[in-house]
Amino acid sequence: MSLFRNIVLTAVVAGLLSGLLLTVMQSLSTVPLILQAEVFENAAPGAGHSHSHEAVPSAGAAAPSHEHHHEGAWTPADGLERFLYTAAANMLSGIGFALVFVAVCEAMGGLNNWRSGLLFGIAGFVAVVLAPGLGLPPELPGMPAAELGPRQVWWIATAACTAVSLGLLAYSHSAVLAVLAILLLIAPHLVGAPLPPSHETAVPMDLEARFVNAVFATNLVFWAVLGTLAALVRAKFRSGEEAAANAAPGLVSR
Amino acid sequence: MVTNSAASAVSISASKIIPLSMTALLGLFIVGFVGFSHLEVVHNAAHDTRHSLAFPCH
Numbered sequence: 001m002s003l004f005r006n007i008v009l010t011a012v013v014a015g016l017l018s019g020l021l022l023t024v025m026q027s028l029s030t031v032p033l034i035l036q037a038e039v040f041e042n043a044a045p046g047a048g049h050s051h052s053h054e055a056v057p058s059a060g061a062a063a064p065s066h067e068h069h070h071e072g073a074w075t076p077a078d079g080l081e082r083f084l085y086t087a088a089a090n091m092l093s094g095i096g097f098a099l100v101f102v103a104v105c106e107a108m109g110g111l112n113n114w115r116s117g118l119l120f121g122i123a124g125f126v127a128v129v130l131a132p133g134l135g136l137p138p139e140l141p142g143m144p145a146a147e148l149g150p151r152q153v154w155w156i157a158t159a160a161c162t163a164v165s166l167g168l169l170a171y172s173h174s175a176v177l178a179v180l181a182i183l184l185l186i187a188p189h190l191v192g193a194p195l196p197p198s199h200e201t202a203v204p205m206d207l208e209a210r211f212v213n214a215v216f217a218t219n220l221v222f223w224a225v226l227g228t229l230a231a232l233v234r235a236k237f238r239s240g241e242e243a244a245a246n247a248a249p250g251l252v253s254r
Numbered sequence: 255m256v257t258n259s260a261a262s263a264v265s266i267s268a269s270k271i272i273p274l275s276m277t278a279l280l281g282l283f284i285v286g287f288v289g290f291s292h293l294e295v296v297h298n299a300a301h302d303t304r305h306s307l308a309f310p311c312h
Contacts, residue, residue, distance in 0.1 A: 004273035011281065022306075030306040073294035075301075082302070089300035092288045093307060099281025103274045129308055138308035151310035152290055215308050 002240030007106060009237050011098035014230040019094025022222045023087040029214035031086070034141060037203045037211070041142030044202035094226065097128070102230050104163075108171065111231045121227020122220075123166050129219040131162040131185075135193030138215035142203045146194035158188035 076082040105111040105120050132155045139145055161184045168181035288300050289309040297304070297311075304311045 001273070003270060004276060007273070007277050008280075011277070026302070026306045031302050034302055034305050073298060075298040085299045086302040089288050089303035090306075092284055093300075093303060096281045096284030096286075096288065099284065100278050101281075103278035103281065106270065107274050133308045136308070136310060138305070139311065141305065141312070145310070145312060148292075148310060148312060155310050156290075215306060219307065 003106075006237040006239070006241060007102045007234070008099065010230055010234045011102045012095055013233045014102075014226055015093075015095030015098035016091050017094075017229055018098070018222055018226040019091030020087070021225055022094065022218060023090045025218040025221060026086070026090070027083070029218055030211060033207060033211045033214060037140035037142050037207055040202045040204070040207075044142075094222075097124070098226055098230055101226065102234065104167075105230070108167065111234045113235075114228050114231050117227040117229070117231025117234075118224055119227070121223045121225070121230075123163075123170075124227060125220050125223035127163040127166060128159050129216065129223070131188070132158045133212075133216065135189055137208075138212050140203050140208055140211050142201060143208060144196035144199055144201050146196050150194040154188065154191075154193050158193075161185070161188050 076085045101120065101124055102111065105117075108120075110116045110120055135158060136145075136151055136155060145151065165181040165184035168177050168184070172178065172181070287296065289304055289307065291297065301311070303309075
């Protein structure tokens with residue numbers, strides 16, 4: 001039980017802090033771009049979405065017609081409320097990622113120092129952000145996209161395949177497993193991510209390009225900090241584990 | 255003694271499986287809720303996070 005308590009504490013601390021840092025970085029980079037894109041998205045309802053173009057004159061007058069803010073569903077008010085919900089979602093995501101991250105690292109016997117934490121963190125970035133982002137680039141509101149369900153399936157499958165592949169490459173000594181790892185690495189991209197039927201959009205391409213850069217940069221820093229912090233915090237939370245591990249043989253030898 | 259410590263080493267790594275998988279499942283549940291839930295309210299609350307983490311959105 002002490003192991004569970006210690007790694008959950010580690011993940012909560014590392015996740016909260018890196019989520020906080022992520023919120024600061026996003027406020028300076030990605031969120032302003034999202035807000036700019038929403039102006040274009042709202043100015044041209046129908047572009048890139050399934051709304052019919054005949055509906056534009058009437059829908060354009062009645063403001064929030066874009067697909068992801070459905071009428072009736074609660075949405076945080078722009079400004080402070082929206083920022084606070086984003087911050088909370090970032091920290092929750094940070095804790096969630098950190099829980100999985102620390103559990104995987106422990107299973108691999110890692111997180112012994114900040115350097116291993118940093119390397120694991122960069123591997124996390126590759127598996128969770130870079131590999132899925134190659135097929136499904138970070139998208140601004142108003143960007144055309146395929147059906148949500150298949151994209152989520154592809155995203156999860158790609159992240160899982162990449163994580164397993166990196167683990168095999170780093171920890172197996174067999175050539176067969178190395179070949180399997182490389183196949184797992186490229187298979188999702190051979191299958192291909194679900195593509196939208198049309199790439200037409202009202203969002204300017206330079207806005208999207210800046211957004212893609214900002215997402216990859218902020219997430220790289222987020223994962224590097226998450227990994228390093230998790231390793232540093234993990235070193236503080238080890239109480240009870242050695243005692244539990246040594247208790248059984250100690251009793252036997254007496 | 256040698257066999258004893260070898261046996262306990264194996265049992266320790268086996269005893270790690272449950273806490274580690276519980277931790278990982280908890281994390282997957284949280285990420286799934288924040289990033290992948292189809293609930294409209296959750297989507298709207300976490301909207302900017304989903305876009306900024308390159309989760310599939312809309």
